[in-house]
Amino acid sequence: MQRISLTVRADAVEEVLDRLLPLLPAGVHPAEAGEGAVELAAYGAALPPRAELEALAAGALLGSDEQEAPDDPRERRRRFGRSWEVAGRLVVRPPDAPPGRAGLPELIVDSPAGAFGTGAHPTTRMCLELLLDLEPGGGFADLGCGAGVLAIAAARLGWAPVFAVDHEPRSVEATARNAERNGVELEALRLDLLTAPPPPAPTLAANVPAAIHARIAAALAPAVVHVIVSGVTGSDLESVLGAYARAGLEPVDRRGGAWRAVLLERARG
Amino acid sequence: MVDAAARAGAAHGQLASALPGGGMALSCHKLVDDGARVQILHVPGLFRLDVRPVEDTLQVTTRSLHAAPTRWNTSDAPFADYGGEAREPSVVGFSFVVDAEPHPLAGRISLASTLDRDSGLTHFVAHAIVREVPRQA
Numbered sequence: 001m002q003r004i005s006l007t008v009r010a011d012a013v014e015e016v017l018d019r020l021l022p023l024l025p026a027g028v029h030p031a032e033a034g035e036g037a038v039e040l041a042a043y044g045a046a047l048p049p050r051a052e053l054e055a056l057a058a059g060a061l062l063g064s065d066e067q068e069a070p071d072d073p074r075e076r077r078r079r080f081g082r083s084w085e086v087a088g089r090l091v092v093r094p095p096d097a098p099p100g101r102a103g104l105p106e107l108i109v110d111s112p113a114g115a116f117g118t119g120a121h122p123t124t125r126m127c128l129e130l131l132l133d134l135e136p137g138g139g140f141a142d143l144g145c146g147a148g149v150l151a152i153a154a155a156r157l158g159w160a161p162v163f164a165v166d167h168e169p170r171s172v173e174a175t176a177r178n179a180e181r182n183g184v185e186l187e188a189l190r191l192d193l194l195t196a197p198p199p200p201a202p203t204l205a206a207n208v209p210a211a212i213h214a215r216i217a218a219a220l221a222p223a224v225v226h227v228i229v230s231g232v233t234g235s236d237l238e239s240v241l242g243a244y245a246r247a248g249l250e251p252v253d254r255r256g257g258a259w260r261a262v263l264l265e266r267a268r269g
Numbered sequence: 270m271v272d273a274a275a276r277a278g279a280a281h282g283q284l285a286s287a288l289p290g291g292g293m294a295l296s297c298h299k300l301v302d303d304g305a306r307v308q309i310l311h312v313p314g315l316f317r318l319d320v321r322p323v324e325d326t327l328q329v330t331t332r333s334l335h336a337a338p339t340r341w342n343t344s345d346a347p348f349a350d351y352g353g354e355a356r357e358p359s360v361v362g363f364s365f366v367v368d369a370e371p372h373p374l375a376g377r378i379s380l381a382s383t384l385d386r387d388s389g390l391t392h393f394v395a396h397a398i399v400r401e402v403p404r405q406a
Binding site for chain 2: 014017018021022023024025026027028029030031043073074076077111118120121123146170258
């Protein structure tokens with residue numbers, strides 16, 4: 001199988017995709033490629049010639065590349081997985097991806113069976129940004145932990161004890177493996193947040209759908225001081241924030257575009 | 270428009286046919302890799318619908334390709350089911366109206382998907398109907 005990638009100007013991506021996607025039944029994998037640039041990688045056994053694809057991106061093209069790629073999609077994800085730098089302070093990457101910028105601490109997170117939260121999704125990175133801005137201390141709970149990246153980051157930064165919960169067994173297993181891989185201590189538990197309250201901790205991160213936020217907010221203990229809220233889009237955000245406001249938490253920091261992440265803090269007094 | 274859709278979608282497995290009384294029906298199915306943005310329906314000069322599954326979430330992009338203004342709507346709770354256990358397909362609905370002359374065009378789209386977490390692939394089935402809407406006198 002071939003892999004052909006085009007790096008194009010970010011402001012021209014949609015126009016380039018208008019020309020590329022009709023020719024590529026398996027589509028393209030978009031990825032940020034530095035300031036103002038996006039890489040569009042196509043995989044296939046019978047891709048159009050590289051020169052033809054380059055011509056379709058003419059005017060927006062910044063570079064291109066062509067190489068062999070494994071047929072197995074899991075192998076492709078491992079080989080072409082990338083590292084994500086968060087706020088210039090932390091790198092998240094799958095085990096086989098090249099190391100990030102020298103000198104930055106790394107979280108190595110694998111997701112062999114589809115657990116969410118490897119850093120590929122913008123909500124994970126926004127939650128990490130908000131977490132990095134908090135003063136570490138006391139207990140932390142990652143609600144809907146997926147592959148466990150937020151819990152592992154919290155443990156690495158100094159929160160303790162750290163809980164990581166998810167209703168999917170494969171996510172709990174992935175989190176436990178990733179914690180061991182990163183040499184941090186945490187407790188990974190299977191928990192259905194629709195029916196059970198969050199573990200007791202003053203700092204929570206919940207990167208979950210809006211319906212689950214409503215249940216978390218309704219079950220919130222008075223000892224909770226900070227909640228990092230994500231997993232919601234702009235259309236759901238105000239109702240989610242309203243549920244937390246009824247529990248006494250107000251927004252103090254906001255991130256995001258289509259997807260949102262908000263740091264909530266318990267109002268004083 | 271039916272012939273153009275059939276030609277444009279042939280490489281994607283998209284089927285397009287005329288409907289009795291005017292309008293057309295479209296359908297397409299694909300198996301999509303995690304992180305890939307893929308065209309799932311395309312009518313040249315009218316619209317394109319792209320899907321992009323990323324981990325537990327689904328991004329759907331609607332592209333309006335007609336010169337006249339197009340209004341898109343989604344069903345009430347469009348993406349709540351995506352990424353859950355694969356007991357039944359997650360289904361989301363879209364509709365659009367193009368203020369074309371002499372008659373507006375109205376479309377309804379149904380998009381079903383099932384995520385296979387072991388492989389990281391998502392099955393998609395998309396079906397659409399597009400019809401002219403007579404203007405009220």
